[in-house]
Amino acid sequence: MFRNVLIPTDGSPLATLAVDAAIAFAKEAGAKITVLTVTEPFHLFSIDAEQLGSTKEEYEALSRQHAGEILAAAAAKSERAGVSCETDQARSHEVYRAIIKKADDIGADLIVMASHGRGGVGALILGSVAAKVLTHSTIPVLIYRKK
Template structure:
């Protein structure tokens, strides 16, 4: 049923667990995987600690490095599991749209991603990328949440 799985990751510990679960699932069903990261552009006004202490150039370089390391580590996991995979990254202000767009572009039949489980006011203020993907995607989404 599932042959082409998109696994978005930001490199966070929970996203890494979702990557691991997605790779295991892909192996079990014989699917290929696309590992995908969306880098948010530098914002002059931000609550993101990494952006507050950096110049645009520093932030962009650190962002590219972090994303490359995250995707390389996930790709190694796929190779060790014998799961065919590709990697890709983009820069976008709208992470959820980039994820859905990539899934559509590659013809994914499933998106596997983490949810940090923010609820209430936190979800209203910060917004949940996972919730937005669930709401707007026509492609099935499997949400991984830590127990």
């Protein structure tokens, strides 16, 4: 049923657990996976600690390096599990749109991603990427939540 799974990740501990679960799911389903990281571009005015202490060039180099490390770890896990894996990095002001676009571009039939479960004011201020993907995606989305 599911043969092409997109796994967006930000490298957080919960997202890493979601990647692990998605790799296991893909192995059982005989599916291939694409692991995606989406980095927001540098903002001159930001509340992101990484951007506050960096120049644009430093931030972009560090974000590419961090994304590369996340993707390499996921690819290694996938290889050990015997699951076909591709990786990709994207940069976008709207992370959820980049995820949905990648899913469309690769013909994914499932998106598996973590939800950090922010509620209340945190969800209002920060928004929820997972909620936005759920709302706007035309393909199934499986949300991994911490137990």
